[in-house]
Amino acid sequence: MTNNSSNTNNSSNSKKSKLNKLAADNSIPSEIKNLISKSLSRRTVLAGVGGAGAALALASCSSGSGGGGGQLRWANWPEYLDLADDGISFPTLTAFIEQTGIDVKYSEVINDNDEFNAPVQPKLQANKDIGYDIVTLTDWMTARWARLGYLQDLDEAALPNKVNILDSLLNPTFDPGRKKTMTYQGIMGGFGWNKEKIPGGIKTVDQLFAPANKGKVEVVSEMRDTIGIILQYQGVDIAKPFTEDQFMNAIDFMTGKISDGFIRQVKGNDYVQDLFNGDAVAVIGWSGDIFQLALENDGKFDFAIPESGGTISGDNFMIPMTSSKATEASTLMNYYYDPVVAATAAAYINYVTPVKGAQEAMESIDPELAKSEFIFPSASTLSRLKIFRDLTVAEETSFQTAFQEASGNI
Amino acid sequence: MAFLHVQKTTNRLKGLKNNRSLIPYLLLAPGLIWLSIFFIFPILQLGATSTKTPAGEIGFFEQTYRFQNYIDAFLASKEQFYRSFLYATLATILALAIAYPLAYAIAFKSGRYKNILLVMVIAPFFTSFLLRTIAWKQILGEEGPVVSALRAVSIIGDTTSITATPFAVVTGLTYNFLPFMTLPLYASLERIDPRTMEAAGDLYANGLTTFRKVTLPLSMPGVVAGTLLTFIPAAGDYINAAILGDPKSKMLGNVIDAYYFRIVDYPTAAALSFMLMAAILILVTFYIRRAGTEELV
Structure with missing residues (x-):
């Protein structure tokens, strides 16, 4: 996982005009268009500073304790999810909350695997709530958590889209068959x-x-x-x-x-x-x-x-064993394994999408991006x-x- | 010193007679509490960590009082140890050479521009240390103005760089700590009574002799304070080496960073931190003994 914060300014204009064109295109389903228009100028708002992240971190302080109540608490890296105009809301995530009624508290708190791991590891060791129900760490740290027994099984009933994971990612050595983790981005x-x-x-x-x-x-x-x-x-x-x-x-x-x-x-x-x-x-x-x-x-x-x-390599969705929200967390993973949602997020994130069918979905969002070997590597590339x-x-x-x-x- | 001053002040405050003896302690309390929470406790923690050994899993350590950690850590990183002190010494000497004439000019020759010049010395502090270092990396970079100009006039060849060299690291350290050298120098030079210099002139000393016999000795407290304020942070710095250096010019700060965050070997990192602290303390003590500190504070 990498952080692209310093490069976001320059790209916003060209991408914005591209997205504007897309938003005006009548052949695109209105649901996707809605998501796209919400994404417009997301980077202009960010302006190279982790403004949204800071706001989120602040927001997340308000309900930090007490196991999160009804909320599904997701820890992720900065600038790793499609962001809307206002700089604080995430169109795909907002849509998820509307669709499922699951309230998500999204926190961009992971800047470095070791830095994130250091304070939560003692809590995991003592089986105390770490404050997150779903975290997105890189393969090698995921492997360490799996080895130490810090992960719980996914609720596969809530995760029918699991079949959409790319074959090449289905059997990592740290989690053969993806029982406990799902790739977020490659x-x-x-x-x-x-x-x-x-x-x-x-x-x-x-x-x-x-x-x-x-x-x-x-x-x-x-x-x-x-x-x-x-x-x-x-x-x-x-x-x-x-x-x-x-x-x-x-x-x-x-x-x-x-x-x-x-x-x-x-x-x-x-x-x-x-x-x-x-x-x-x-x-x-x-x-x-x-x-x-x-x-x-x-x-x-x-x-x-x-x-x-x-x-x-990949950053993986996973559920710490201290969470009581395995079903909700699996539902969220399921949502991001929907090809249309994955493609919408990928248009912002630009990393390898682990979801089968997202490339076809991208055709209607941005045909040029759909051809990108960087987002959708072909079988020979993989x-x-x-x-x-x-x-x-x-x-x-x-x-x-x-x-x-x-x-x-x- | 502080105690006496407090006593004098309280004598003047008639309404507080009863609590007079308590007041100095109350005044000291915030500082003491602050120090014990944020300095003494962490130092003890650091000391305890430094003798632990790995306990089978990454990030887990057990206390085994293994003092050999110190020797191992030193032997593994003695090159960077040596380099840290070499670079810090070079930067301190350079900073002194640049700052002394500057402080002298501000103190004695600047007239009504004195305040403007002082503000200019302090102005870099309005920008973050990190940003200033990154700015130097851009200015001195491969396609930056300096390298382009020097290459155009063939002072340096096409394959010679300024950044990613030890030269850039020492230059960065010098630049970043220059105000810490300049300000104490200025403060002690400014305090010198001009009549002492006039008297030297009246006694037929030429300019150089006056400087050597009068100005320099009277400014020594500033020299001592400035060199300490430059050397100590420079020896422990890691930003300049990380940003302006290459793999062959890393300093001890980078080593400690790597042990903490990359290798997750907290005991070695703690042992190195302690040794850096001890080495600086020893050097500083030796230096102060030699230089004298009567007027330091």
């Missing part, structure tokens, strides 16, 4: 580059580290994406058990590229700014980011999945993306330590 890891500087594009790790790019390459600080791509370049299947030696070979490769001066920085989401301002010309980065950056800059940037294989396998506790610590060491952080 995140592709691959190469991003500046087309003016690298007209030939980047398809391989060797091209990424071509002599001309020396000192202008950046890689993301998410170990599973950066090392996942290097491992695949070295012929290792990251979804299957690989050895510590294999992992450390990839670390050595990265260390070498840093000491040779190829990698400028190992960065979090702000690698996007460096691509934008020219400090970096090529990156190992995330699809949604590059997609938005290209949109804002007349297609100056491009994204590709490495020939040797890219990564795909076959080139791998989920990083689960790590044991010992591996998690030693791999992360090695990665931080390679990054110069320790």
Whole structure:
């Protein structure tokens, strides 16, 4: 999961006019049109500041204690749900509340998996209410919660749309058959580059580290994406058990590229700014980011999945075992697995949609977006993306330590 | 000092005679309570965390009083330790070299512009530390005005960068802590009685001798305070290295951040925090002993 807050301003105009056109299109069902018109200028309102998030956080303080009463409390990342004109309401979520009568308290409180986890873990351990009935954490943290028994089963009776999950996401190692989790959005890891500087594009790790790019390459600080791509370049299947030696070979490769001066920085989401301002010309980065950056800059940037294989990870809906709202939470997941709803949200979020049929639904919302391999990767694209396998506790610590060491952080 | 001052004040307040002995403690109470809640308690917590060991699951630790944590943490990060102190020392020296003439000019030569100049020194504080550092990253970036200009006149080559270098980190530290150096220097220079300098001149000292024998010694409290206020935060800083540096110029602050949030190894992070604190304390004590603090406060 990444946060695109700093890039939202520029994109609002072009997307707004596109959405205006759509809202005027008579061939679109009125229900969807209604949702679209509510989404207009959502980013202008946001204006690059987490204004809505702050407002929501404040709003959520008012009824923070006492198990939430009748409310379904959803913790999510900032700017990760379609937002309306007013900057505080979410059209798809509002529609859900109207349809089902389930009151949802939506809080954009997750900025970092570890930061979110730190204060709630002791509560989960003591089986005390953590204040949320549905949370959206990234695969590896989801795996940790599953391992520690912090998750409860989904109410499958309330989740008929579960069949809509993409086949490639149905059997992650942390939750085979998706008994406890459902993907919210998928995140592709691959190469991003500046087309003016690298007209030939980047398809391989060797091209990424071509002599001309020396000192202008950046890689993301998410170990599973950066090392996942290097491992695949070295012929290792990251979804299957690989050895510590294999992992450390990839670390050595990265260390070498840093000491040779190829990698400028190992960065979090702000690698996007460096691509934008020219400090970096090529990156190992995330699809949604590059997609938005290209949109804002007349297609100056491009994204590709490495020939040797890219990564795909997900943020997952899940129900902490401390919640008493499994049915309501499953109902909400069911709603976001409705293809039309998924497509409507995807038009805002721009990450990989995990829902079958959303692409067809997108045809009537935005035919151009419906063709996007970034939101709707084709079967052949998906076959080139791998989920990083689960790590044991010992591996998690030693791999992360090695990665931080390679990054110069320790 | 504070105690005496309070006594004097209370003597003048006739209506409060009865509680006179209590008043100093009441006045100290808010500060003491604040310190015990937000400094002493966390420090004890940090100390307790630093000797724990992993308890089988990420984020879980048990108290085993393992003091070896300190040695392990130091050995794993001694490079960044050394770098933190090197960069902080360089930044302090640079800041002193820049701030002294500046403070001198404001104190003695600025005339009616004195207040405007002082406001200009403080003005950067109106913007967040983080934003100012990010701004430098843009200004000094690959396609920023500085690098473009230097490349146009061939002072630096096409492959030479300014950001993502140790140079940028030290420059950023110097810039960010410059006001902390300038203000104490100004305060102590401004207090110097101009007649002492005139007297030096009357006794046939030239400008340089006057500065060396009169101005500089009288401004030493400002130098000591300024260097401390610059060095201490600079040694513990991580923003400049994170934003302006590269993987080869990370400082101890970045190490602690990585242990806390990425590796989730709280004991090592706590041990490093303690060692950084101790190292700074030792250095500062040594420095103050040498420099003298009679006029520091």
